[in-house]
Amino acid sequence: MLRSMETTLQVTIDCAEPRRLVPFWCEALGYVPEPPPGGYATWREYWRATGVPEEELGDGAGETPESIVDPAGRGPRVWFQQVPEPKTVKNRVHLDLKAGGGRGVPLAVRTERVTALVDRLTGAGATVLRIMDEPGMDYYGVVLADPEGNEFCVA
Numbered sequence: 001m002l003r004s005m006e007t008t009l010q011v012t013i014d015c016a017e018p019r020r021l022v023p024f025w026c027e028a029l030g031y032v033p034e035p036p037p038g039g040y041a042t043w044r045e046y047w048r049a050t051g052v053p054e055e056e057l058g059d060g061a062g063e064t065p066e067s068i069v070d071p072a073g074r075g076p077r078v079w080f081q082q083v084p085e086p087k088t089v090k091n092r093v094h095l096d097l098k099a100g101g102g103r104g105v106p107l108a109v110r111t112e113r114v115t116a117l118v119d120r121l122t123g124a125g126a127t128v129l130r131i132m133d134e135p136g137m138d139y140y141g142v143v144l145a146d147p148e149g150n151e152f153c154v155a
Helices: 020-029 045-047 107-121
Strands: 011-013 067-069 077-082 096-099 127-132 139-145 153-155
Touching: 011 020, 020 067, 020 077, 020 107, 045 096, 107 127, 107 139
Parallel strands: 011 077, 096 153
Antiparallel strands: 067 077, 127 139, 139 153
16 A cells, blocks of 8 residues: 555544643653744644634634653654633543553562652642552552543553
């Protein structure tokens, strides 16, 4: 199969307050806020220049960064899309932050690494929902929620 274009991945997270989630997810992923395109002071200014109607921009949209990027250029862009409705049910898709090092690393070391990241993220506003460490299982992971309640895992 021939491809005429490269396919890239962007993760979009619906939220009420992008300003709240951008710093949290920068901390969680080691990302940085995405600067607006060259020549524009803010994303809002850029969107206006491209013809996005003011009513679609909403109150304060684009005045602060609403997307984050991997400074190394390896991971996908993450956009925090402001939506009017609140989160009401469990996510159908979630992020897994692989901090433990994989099954080649002893369970005690993986557990220590996961716990260190979980402690850092709870300090940044995450909430622990469940710890996954069944006896006899060579696995340790933690399900958390970001400051707006979006579930993700650290393993």
